[in-house]
Amino acid sequence: MKNPFTYSNIVTGPYFCNRKKEQEDLLEFIRSSQNVLLYSHRRTGKSSLIKQLFLNIKQQAPEIGTLYIDLYGTTSEKEFMSRIFQQLNVLETNTDKLINLLKSSIDKFSFQIGIDPNTNSPTITPTFNSADENLVLKNLMELLEKFSAKRKIVIALDEFQEVAKYTDADSFEKRLRSYVQHHSNICYIFSGSQQHLLTVMFHSQGRAFYQQAASYPLKQIETKHYIPWMKQLFDEGNLSIEKANLIKIVDQFKNHPMYIQLFCFFLWRELQHTPWKEEMINGIERSMIDQKHLEYQTLWDNLSINQKKTLKLILINDGQNLFAAQTLITVSIKTASVVTRCLKTLLEKEVLVKNGRYIIQDLLFKKWLILNT
């Protein structure tokens, strides 16, 4: 049997653990066309949740149209629009109808139609050469509105924080919002992980998307939900592991889905030839850290000396009380302003997140730091 645990891709179906409440909540937002801001620390399961929800909608509420747009890597308004055009075939699978709709909705710019060899469905590529971007956006947004006249649509814009990095982001956000707020039969899910960027976009007065969506921070999956899910996958492989040990694994990785998947992936492999032993927990964790050694070493080498000291300060003080003179002496930092500056940069680099106290975002990097610095 194939190892059922997977840690690098979006997971759905039996490989997706619970999140029933989150799916119910999101479905309620969708039904009432309430836009949502879905955010969390990195690799907490936002994209998987959206994909799983959309699969369920396809099966249980096919009257709702779903459109998933991954904005990762886009650097301009043009690329933003191209990503949406590429996915339009999901809303209209009939090629002729899609082409007719495009022809009747789009003026003053051209587009190419191709066929995706994997799905055999049409792909639309707008030609921007001399086209006015404002006009293309207007056409695209009107097109989406047309789709939504026939049925309710939910559009997930994943990695939405990328928009804030475009040149002219301010103007684009404003124009985008002016359409989004009139789409009364469309629910937009804005999703992303760079919390400082995303929350600034939605929570700062003066920004176009200020209060344009209900905030939905995605929390970790609860232990009581992990246990039956993990048990079932191990059982299906005829691998025996007690509930108490599963709880220890979830605890060890602070309920973080990606690390739990990664751990279980290795554990599954070991259990093929050796029965469960307590020492496996630390043994596997150690090989997970070793696997990341080069990546973490590069990250560490690229930090300034004061950023390194600040990280040590966080480890020593558990992310709290970082400015007291007495504390600064322990890591030989001269002034609190140095710490303030370094914290800001480390937050921007997403090495740290702030949640009351400062936390090293990547749990495994924290464990690596403890072992290696």
Ligand SMILES: Nc1ncnc2c1ncn2[C@@H]1O[C@H](COP(=O)(O)OP(=O)(O)OP(=O)(O)O)[C@@H](O)[C@H]1O
């Ligand atoms: N509900 C879940 N059940 C089991 N594993 C999950 C679940 N959600 C996420 N994971 C695990 O976590 C990993 C990261 O999930 P995903 O890519 O959905 O997170 P994300 O929050 O979108 O990440 P990013 O911040 O990089 O966009 C997946 O590859 C999978 O291993």
Ligand SMILES: [Mg+2]
């Ligand atoms: Mg994601």
